[in-house]
Amino acid sequence: MGTPAKYYEAYKAAYARLISALPINDMLSDLVTGGVLPGKVKARMDAISTDNNKAKYMLDEMEGGLKALIPDQFENLIKVMERFSEEEGHIVVKKLAEDIRIMITSGGTLSSSTAFRASSDVTSSTSPALEYQLPAQTQQAVNTVETPMPDLYNRTINIQWDKGAPAPVASEDHKAVVYNGAIYVGGGSNKDGPLFRVDVYHPDANRWGNSIESPHKLFGLTVLMDKLLMVGGRPRSGGVISKVLYLDRDRWYSYTEMPTARSGCSAVSRQSMMIVIGGWNGERGVSVVEVYDNTTGQWFKCDDLPVPLYYLEAKIVGDMLFVINGIKAGNQCTKSVYFSQLQSTSSCQLRWQTLADTPCAAMSAVGVGDRYLLAVGGRSRANTVHVQQKRGRDSSLTSMSWKNIGSIPDVHYYASAVCISNKIFIIGGKDYEAEIHNGVSIGTFL
Incomplete structure (x- = not known):
């Protein structure tokens, strides 16, 4: 298990890819059972229209605990992702969980192609979640999250x-x-x-x-x-x-x-x-x-x-x-x-x-x-x-x-x-x- 700080850094680095990759409707019961989400959140999420927004809401709900350096929710999330990928054959979720594990334990970086590998990597058709892709405007938003911003306070800025x-x-x-x-x-x-x-x-x-x-x-x-x-x-x-x-x-x-x-x-x-x-x-x-x-x-x-x-x-x-x-x-x-x-x-x-x-x-x-x-x-x-x-x-x-x-x-x-x-x-x-x-x-x- 990584340190609490590494959980938080991994969460921030993986945020955009989590939004794009998680088949949230299919995983929702597992997330509640696994203690990642309280039961009341499920009812709230049912009223949200799109899967990407549901995933974002779920992660935002977890962010408070993570900022307080309480890694339990994120650890449970990774376990649910690993279990779900084994049961449903969801290779995108499996790869994402593996990358996050590597980052937590070694301080490495996430694979740049993790978020959009469903069409090329997935060979099984056992789950409708295998087709997940972000709409064009949301893909743009994900790219903006990953664009590096220079140190604006301690360096000369151009x-x-x-x-x-x-x-x-x-x-x-x-x-x-x-x-x-x-x-x-x-x-x-x-x-x-x-x-x-x-x-x-x-x-x-x-x-x-x-x-x-x-x-x-x-x-x-x-x-x-x-x-x-x-x-x-x-x-x-x-x-x-x-x-x-x-x-x-x-x-x-x-x-x-x-x-x-x-x-x-x-x-x-x-x-x-x-x-x-x-x-x-x-x-x-x-x-x-x-x-x-x-x-x-x-x-x-x-x-x-x-x-x-x-x-x-x-x-x-x-x-x-x-x-x-x-x-x-x-x-x-x-x-x-x-x-x-x-x-x-x-x-x-x-x-x-x-x-x-x-x-x-x-x-x-x-x-x-x-x-x-x-x-x-x-x-x-x-x-x-x-x-x-x-x-x-x-x-x-x-x-x-x-x-x-x-x-x-x-x-x-x-x-x-x-x-x-x-x-x-x-x-x-x-x-x-x-x-x-x-x-x-x-x-x-x-």
Whole structure:
């Protein structure tokens, strides 16, 4: 048996291949019997639509224990995989279990071809699970997980900048999330007012798809489990709302309702939980933080932000939640940064702490894997990229100061930004002359 730390490292390295290789429906009873999953998780997983999402949910459920360096669940998972492969003749699962065993005991690396060997290696047809392959957009996501990211804090960083295809509309204060390999952008406004639309950018093709009309404006965006959610906002009739909608084939449907109605909030998701932070209640900014449990359909009140904020940025990096900038009382743009460790997905306790202010106001936040937090752009001619780094698997930060790792050729503030693999995409915002624009800057870490 390997050390607890090696179990966790093997889990992280194998994560993408586990999602692609596990025939989750066929293995589910074995996983419950083997103590990998509690019985209640089976009922929750039955409601999830696709096998890949079920596998991801299963692994996310295990992650809390693994981060606490409790290897029992992962050891049991490997045993179930080995037993299942013997009984069902599933060569992909067998090979994956063998590779993980090697990594745990020797510190080696996983075979690069393990995840997609079903079509060439499997000769038996005893199980329908032998045909498993990821959809194209999910294969892309797996590849991004495996793309190496350089040490952004302790080395000289080289970022190559390119221009992406301009967005269909100019926008500021919008949100952007990665969903099914594409970047969804919405919730912002331009010189003509708030926008009732979500635009979709396909990074591999460097093109924008058809825009999707939205019933609300000034909303938050997040991806919870396998759904893209629009959180709060303002309807055409005025006021603020508590509705959360989900997207299905370019149409929006009711998902749940927040206890607190608001627009200009930020929403982030971790495993089966969605966290909604701050916003505008129609009269003033709010500090309210509420958590939605997707498995039970219940909302919980969390510890408030230290100050009311709206049009804020929130990101999760590993097991830490960050809140960056935003607008506070008096319509003042703040440089403040707050963070809290997420003790577990079921805990609503947040112990907010203060990080060093961002170098300038109106910066966009980008989470890079489970280690780095970037603050990009901002209201300055310098228009820089700054980084904070987590130290190991704990929740402390290397430094209370931000490190400058590069400058963006074009000015972006009140923009949105996401990371895919070793690239960051910065979309829209204002330029130095305070004109709202639709430019896209793509930075590749070399």
